Amino acid sequence: MAIAVVAGGGAVTTMLVGLVTNAVSNQAHWPGFLGWVQRHAWASFALLGVVTVGFTALLAALSETRSSAPDTVPPRQEGGSEPPGAALVLRSLPRDISAFTDRTAELERLVGSVRTCQENGEALPVHVIDGMPGVGKTSFAVHAGHVLSGRFPDGQLFVNLNGHTTGRNPVQATEALASLLAATGVPAQQIPVGDDAGAVTEARAAMWRGQLADKRALLILDNAASYRQLEPLLPGDGGCLVLVTSRKRLAAHEEVVLQVEALSPEHAVALFVRLSGRSRDALDPAVLDELVRLCGCLPLGVSLLAARLRHHPTWSVADLLERLVAVRDRLGELRAGDRAIVSTFDLSYRDLPPERRYFFQLLGCYPGTDIDAYAGAAVGSTTVDDARRHLDALYDAHLIDEHPGSRYRLHDLLRDYARRLADEGDSMNHVQAVGRVCAYYLSALTAVNTHIARGSAQVANSPVPQEPMSTPPLDSRSAALGWLENERPNVLACIKRANELDLHGLVIRLAAAMAPFLRQSGPWDQAVGLHRAAAEAARRTGDRRALAGALAELGVVRRCMAAYPEAVEALHEAEVLYEAVGDRKGRADALNQAGIVRYMTADNEAAVRAQSEALSIYRELGDRLGQANALADLGMVRRQMSRFDEAVEAQSEALSIYRELHDRYGEANSLRDLGIVHCLMGEYDRAARRHREAFDIYQELDDRHHQAYALNELGLVRRLVGDVAGSHDAHTQALEIYTDLGDRFGRANSVRHLGALHRVSGRAPEAIRLLEQALETYRELGARGGIAATLSELGSARGATGEREAAVEAFARSLEIHRELGDRCGEAEVLNNWGALLRVSDEVTAARDRFQLALGLAAAIRCPLEEARALEGIGRCDRSLGGSRGGEGPLRQAIAVYRSLGAGTAAADIERLLAVQPG
Incomplete structure (x- = not known):
């Protein structure tokens, strides 16, 4: 209802814009009450402003309410180490079945139900399609989907x-939601993550419902195990149609159950005739009736028998029946409980040449959801061309289904059948097949990581099958990322199966190979589960080096999730293990990452110790990339400690090494941080150039996360030189990117910068709203530097609205944190802000004391902006205390510094003050 009100308000606002514009232009005359708008144009503008502000505030409130869920996922205790699963989601319907037969009554009932609801404006109920295995539930759902699309x-x-599905656990709702959100265009980093599975599921479900709000979409949930599994996946909007297929009778609320029974004998015979390619007149009716009866009139069995007859043009239906009867009891019952279906599978299987039978058996060992020729070649230990021929032939024989993108999938019953055939043979075949496909994915991931990982992805030294593996051509970053997005569910399923088979070395190596992708693409809780599984595998094998690697990756992902205590714990354990096994590079890497975490929490002294030790090790090892990384991170810490000369020195050395190594990513990072330091030193032109250079490289690398970072810093420079519009545009763009990516820390930075911009533009109430929003996020993340900076701005904003006590409290707390962090530039800024509040409150002496302290700090660290602000404050206080000629010296010094910074507006304000003569 509230959204409808906002939408209506938007429509009214749009209409008023048009009317008011027309009224002012005088190009037309409006009838009736609209004439009043034309005759009273300026009153209409005022009305427009009121309406716009009112509905903007309402929409913002609603947006905060709707977005709160994903940001407030509570932590839970550390869980198990089982690898995560992933759901296969197709962004469009699978191919329709050309031989779809009958189901007229069921289809008319479904279409009629949908049509009635839509015409009456009613919410569409969930339609549950149930029936026994092989009866054609999925085929019916897909066909109906195409009809209703x-x-x-x-x-x-x-x-x-x-x-x-044999060998696979039902997909958890939280994983299905992640895949659905990704399929509808939500960036993986924006998908809610956390350790509390229940809270994450609720947050993702809320986002999923938001994605489908006011949409008319069709969702097929195939092969559901229970209503509990599918309930979080149901859209909240009644305009979406949900079709569910299940072998069980599900107890869903407001459902419409469509029972799909076996075909009638008449329609089963018609389907058989159509697929067999024979003339009905040439087939014995009595034999046809017996064949479909033995299949239980199930479409899957009928299709397989018909395909077998079509492939043997010399056979008669009597020959087919004889063979079916002969093999009927060979395997006994599958869990579907129908002997005739098993016999039908066996007939089709026995019709295959020996090498294709073996290939089909091994498909039952494949852990993934769908398969292509490359994975098929690995599973079947054959060439890609042979695997492609096998897959095409099995599709022609109706033993596998085709999926988009030259991919195939086994029906659940056929997977059961293939798995049982494999189990009857050598028990090692299954383990070897899984090992081969894992080795294939490891080879493919190695190629992928040449495009997406900086340097080389570290892979633990565990043995893998030494077989040459053909991998798809992945010659670009976009191709590599596209392949990974498609194969993610299959890789995770293979790791899970390898873990169950105690193939610990493969679990470790695959987890390490997937780390660069999951680190940047998420979902990060999926990455956490993967690295926990790798750590547990390493513990079981006693491989301490591999355990250290898994813990180091776990620490990096925890940092990405802003779970800083957990990140520090994992990285510390990794460092200790690396030291124990004598892996100095691994230890340096862990120290470097731990230093970044300490920097994020503004534990500067600990960060310096970690980065300095890492740098020393890298230098001893001659690791140039490691040196550059440690120098760059050390420069960031030095900058945060207001040690600007040291920051420039470290960052410049890092930049030189990155350029030597042609590491564009590292080059951009160093340019960006140099821009930040130059800004703090008042070198605004140089700062802007550095930020633009960094932004251009990030665009070249298609790194939106760091594009947003550079935009925020560029926006700050523009604000300081008086370009308010340019600053607002830059921070707004950054905010949009961070929101898309789900980066809460980056988003808080953008919101804080926008709050500061509103404050200096005289919009204190809006500034307070934004700054409080940023402050809440910083507190949740434990980001003390962000808290201190926000409190300083918040104190000034509250002072502007007359909330003096609240302002003083904010300044005091900000000053305390800045002193704890050793951020002297931030300390000077707070003192200047506090002094400004005291001066306008007629506490001139106290104000001057604050300005004097700020001046000493700013001069000591060469922070000219705060130095100029302190000089201006001292001069204005002296002028208040000593008359119109007082404070001239400090004021003229302030003018000189402002002019050197390009802050002409501030300098002009002081010049006007000095121009006022006594009397």
Whole structure:
């Protein structure tokens, strides 16, 4: 209801804009009450402003309410180490079944139900399609989806929930939601993460419902295990159609159950005739009836038998029946409980040449959701061309289904069947097949990481099958990322299966190989589960070096999640292990990452110790990239401690090494941080150049996260030189990117900068709202530097609205934190802000004391902006105490510094003050 009110208000506002514009232009005459708008144009503008402000505030409040869930995921205790799963989501429906037969009554009932609800404006109920295995539930759902797709123009999604898939656990709702959100365009980093599975599921479900709000989309949830599994996936908007298939009868609320039964004998015979390619007149009716009866009139069995007959043009239906009867009891019952279906599978299987039978058996060992020729070659220990021929032939024989992108998938019953065939043979075949496909994914990931990982992705030294593996051509970053997005569920499924088979070396190596992708693409809770599994595998094998690697990656991901205490714990344990096994580079890497965490929490002294020790080790090892990384991170810490000369020295050396190594990413990072230091030193032109150079490289690398970082810093420079509009544009762009990525720390920075911009522009109430929002996030993340900077701005904003006690409290706390952090530039800024409040409150002597302290700090660290502000404050206080000629010396010094900084507006204000003569 509230959203509708806002939408209506937006419409009214739009209309008023048009009317008022027209009224002012005088190009037309409006009838009735609209004439009043034309005759009273300026009153109309005022009305427009009131309406716009009112609805903007309402929309903002609603936005905060809706977005609060993902940001408030509570932590839970450390859980198990089982690798994460992932759901396969198709962004469009699978191919329709050309041989779809009958189901007229069920289809008419479904279409009629949808049409009635849409025409009456009613919410669409969940439609549950149930029935026994092989009866054609998925085929019916897909066919119905194609029939109804025109009624749902906002998209169609198909999700396999693996409710009854051999060798695979049902997909958890939280993983299905992550895949659905990604399929609808939500960046992986924006998808809520956390350790509390229940809270994460709720947050993702809320975001999913928000994605589908006011949409007309079609969602097929295939192979559901229970209502509990699918309930979080249901859209909140009644305009979306949900079709659920399940072997179980699900107890859903407001559902419409469509029972799909076996075909009638008449329709089963018609399907058989159509697929067999024979003339009905040439087939014995009695034999046809017996064949479909033995199949239980199930479409899957009928299709397989018909395909077998089509491939043997010399056979008669009597020959087919004889063979079916002969093999009927060979394997006994599958869990579907129908002997005839098993016999049908066996007939189709026995019709294959020996090498294809073996290939089909091994497909039952494949842990993934869908498969292509490259993975098929690994599973079947054959060439890619042979695997492609096998897959095409198995598709022609109706033993596998085709999926988009030259991929294939086994029906659950056929997977059961293939797995049972494999189990009857050599028990090592299964383990070896899983090992081969894991080795294939490891080879492919190695190629992928040449495009997406800085330097080389570290992979633990565990043995893997030494077989040459053909991998798809991945010759660009975009191709590598696209392949990884498609293969993520399969890689994670393979790691999970390898873990179950105690293939610990493969678990360790695959987790390490997936680390660069998951680190930057998320979801990070998925990465946490993966690295925990790798750590547990390393503990079981006693491989301390691999354990250290897994813990180091776990620490990095925890830092990305802003779980800083957990990150420090994991990285410390990794460092100790690396030292124990004599891996000095690994130890330096762990120290470097720990230093970054300490920097993020503004524990500067600890950060300096960690980065300095890491730098020393890198230099001893001759590791140039390691040296550059440690120098760059050390420069950031020095800058945060207001030791600007040392920061420039460290960052410049890092920049030189990055350029020597042609590391564009590192080059951009150093340029950006040099820009920050130059800004603090008052060198605004140089700072702006550095930030623009960094931004251009980030654009070249398609790194949106760091583009936002550079935009924020560029926006700050523009604010300091008086370009308010340019500053607002830069911070707003950064905020949009951080919001898309789900980076809460970056988003808080953008919000803080926008709050400061509103404060200096005289919009104190809006500034307070934004600054309080940023402060809350910083406190949740434990980011003390952000807290201190925000409190300083908040004190000034509250002072502007007359909240003196609150302002003083904010200044005092900010000053305390800045002193704890050793941030003298920040300390000087707070003192100047506090002094400004005291001066306008007629506490001139106390104000001058604050300005004098700020001046000493700013001069000592060469922070000219705060030096100029302190001189101006002292001069204005002296003028208040000593008359119109007082304070001239400090004021003229302030003018000189402001002029050198390019802050002409501030200098002009003081010049006007000095121009006032006594009397």
